[in-house]
Amino acid sequence: MVVEATETIVVVREYDEARDHLGVEEVERACEVGSCSGEMSLFTDLLGDPLCRIRHSPVSLMLVRTYVAETATGPNSTEIAGLVRGCIKTVVSGTTTTQQARDPIQTKVGYVLGLRVSPRHRRKGIGKKLVDRMEEWFRGRGAEYSYMATEKDNEASVRLFTGRCGYAKFRTPSLLVHPVFRHALRPSRLVDIVHGLEPREAELLYRSHFAGVEFFPADIDAVLSNSLSLGTFLAVPAGTRWEGVAAFLASPPASWAVLSVWNCKDAFRLEVRGAPRLMRAAAGATRLVDRAAPWLGIPSIPNLFAPFGLYFLYGLGGHGPDAPRLVRALCRHAHNMARDGGCGVVATEVGACEPVRSGVPHWARLGAEDLWCMKRLADGYSAGPLGDWTKAPAGRSIFIDPREF
Template identity: 65%
Template sequence: MRTEQVQKIKVVVREYDADKDLAGAEAVERSCEVSQSGAVSIFTDLLGDPACRVRHSPAFLMLVAETVGPKKEIVGLIRGCVKTITCGKRSPRPSATAAAAVPIYTKAAYIVGLRVSPCHRRKGVGLQLVEQMEEWFRSSGAEYAYMATDKDNEASLRLFTGRCGYTKFRTPSLLVQPVFAGHRLPLRRAVTLVRLSPANAEILYRRRFSTVEFFPRDIDAVLRNPLSLGTFLALPAGSGWTNIHSFIADPPESWAVLSVWDSQSLFRFEVRGVSLLRRGLAWTTRVVDRAVPWLRIPSFPNIFRPFGGYFLYGLGGEGPSTAALMRVLCRHAHNMARAGGCGIVATEVTACEAFMPGIPYWQKLSIEEDLWCIKRLAEDYSDGAVGDWTRSAPGNSIFVDPREV
């Protein structure tokens, strides 16, 4: 690792050592706000493992920036992971009319959670962390690097698009729904819910979603991870269910699917910067909901102290009723989160998805245009049928890996 003069401080960027860096890394995390909406900020508190947000990926690294001198101090950190994902698809030959499109894979790296303590910002620390992480990405064979940030995060955009060569790429919507602790949400009787085994879920995802951008080649590892709480398929009542092979061969006119990931076991959130008046109104809704639960008042959860959440991934479906079926799946996930003691349920999808109207969310808690930026790392790359992926037009869908959230 290298040591450089950064204005008035010297830092060394090195690999994170859990035995001696835990307290310093946690201090940096706690000093940083990860999302802002007006005067409201959402703070993330990792549960004892600063590397937990990448540890479930096939290849990962965490770096820290430490000041040089008699009093060493960790002032920044960055996490990254490398995996193989879909970056496009090849259409079947004209003669093979029954053949499906073939996914084109690339090795890509994802930057997770760049943090620099507030008193050491604008001194080149973030740039050094990104450059060192990109060196590891290249040595691991990654052809692209990408990251996600709030479109209003000027400091992050200034660093990545202004100094590091990233370009704005995709703008999915990060949708957040509070969990109403006072009651379960009713499910429609006209809908049949089927819980798929990890093996059957893998078959469905590979057959139906493998050509979607960012689809992970190791989807089997995601679905079999202990944090993946299940995959659920919604069908119109009466359509029948025999097995996954029969479903794929002859699906009903409408269907929807999603999987649930336990983010609560990795980190907690806390909303800050909310006025006492709004806190009081939220408290009132909870009191009234507990007093008269039969009214099913949408009480606002106590998100002003640490709370956890579930993340919904692998959302998809087809047919004219897919939005209605997705709404039932989201309600089922909400009830799972309620039983698990969560404060929110979240997901990230593109706005043009047909099932989008079926996803409930609160605008105040959501980011309707999350910004993903990308950079080409390799000079010669294997995805020749796509060309330079950074210049490709967006598709209708995007697969958000829950290990990166």
């Protein structure tokens, strides 16, 4: 597809690794988020390749596509002006209620994983043309909806998608981040944690508990068996007897909680940039004190001013009045896993009304408020029993796919 953008000819085409690798890398560097003080940003992946995050989600797990916008810089030279990545998957969009049960409604959706336009090529319509091309691919693969995620205060992104691309503001999840201290967090004596459920056991539990939760992926088995998934953990009141998932689902305790851990450290690194020297020195002092006297349990700030890794917590949920407390115990366990794994933070993302949200320890300064926007791709598709999903009210929970983080 060839388009004109402010007297500049731009070609939007599929990404070619051999041809486009260096150009895409340059665009990624130019578009790094977080150049302002105190913001977290994508820094680099372990191979120096900005597409590494995508390659950890092969077609067998998610159908992924990348397009680039190429513009001429001379008679015989071109450069990459922007890129967009997207994937297609089948997720739960709601439920229908019958006399027998509540049955999940599954919908094929396209997700705009990332849109980048080089700063010196902005305001030329390139971003919209990239999104349009990705939506064409979504439609060709049978996706009924397209959605994207950005930070609420990213005015340029929100303006592009809602103002020019026809998306509607849809959901407002929160990214909750907690630093990893030098000392391990003590487990609660009131909670037992069932370690390392087998992927098949975790799948049975998740399909039962999240059956009607928005964005729950149909291929949850592929997520749980991915090499980046470090395990699923279940928290129950101390003394609860564990006899396997089948027995648990048949007769669960009054309260319980569950989460899984995803290893982002092996996919990409983050860093905090622009922090004042005084802040860096104060953070270093907390680490020194924690190293000298770990028994004091002082909240030490890790070195977030150099590249660091993170573990992402997904599948966060539970049931019963004590579920938030049990989630807190699981988060402490995940913190200790991240400490042993050499990570700087643990993070999770939860819906605005998530029932167990109050149990997630986090530092507000490190987190972010996100905005998900959605668009129905074609009027020709049957709305189905749910109607138009873009107009559906938000549920209490939302499932965050770790492959999209």
